[in-house]
Amino acid sequence: GAGVSQTPSNKVTEKGKYVELRCDPISGHTALYWYRQSLGQGPEFLIYFQGTGAADDSGLPNDRFFAVRPEGSVSTLKIQRTERGDSAVYLCASTRGTGSHEQFFGPGTRLTVL
Amino acid sequence: AQRVTQPEKLLSVFKGAPVELKCNYSYSGSPELFWYVQYSRQRLQLLLRHISRESIKGFTADLNKGETSFHLKKPFAQEEDSAMYYCALSGVTGGGNKLTFGTGTQLKVEL
Secondary structure: OOOOEEEOOEEEEOOOOOEEEEEEOOOOOOEEEEEEEOOOOOOEEEEEEEOOEEEEOOOOOOOOEEEEOOOOOOEEEEEOOOOHHHOEEEEEEEEOOOOOOOOEEOOOEEEEEO | OOEEEOOOOEEEEEOOOOEEEOOEEEOOOOOEEEEEEEOOOOOOEEEEEOOOOOOEOOEEEOOEOOOOEOOEEEOOOOHHHOEEEEEEEEEEEOOEEEEEEOOOEEEEEEO
């Protein structure tokens, strides 16, 4: 089957604009994670969904960042009033469920804020 | 707080030489450790996890709780092993398992 997909693959925006990044997890995967990877760093946790609810959003850097997963499948990461420091690759991963399951990663969305 | 340290940004070895990618961690509970790999132009993927005790593509990693280490080893490097390697620690969160990653080590296998 298809793996995790993310759109767009690249997004260039201007400082102060609003952006939405989309993640399509593997079908049937109930758990979904968002990570952010800045240049030269490893991925950093942002938020975790189990089903439709955000079970842990402790990694969101501030209230400009928000994510939803209204039907327990596709998730959208929303960033308001973008700043240059938001430039990074945003990764999505999904797993079959809770517990120690392998996380399957998408290809990422490269966000550039000019 | 949980933390993963990979001291080497770049490791260059010759084909056929042994490889050891270092990883140290700090975690207050019982850790679950992973190695993820990213080949050129591919997505991040799981290489191995400590609870499986498997050898994947000739790589092994042993969890040493005394030294809080989870080094990745391979006796004979191959050209196709060239990639970015990330050590990661799993911490329980709201029933899930968020990963804390190290900064990664770029492995370059030279002919």
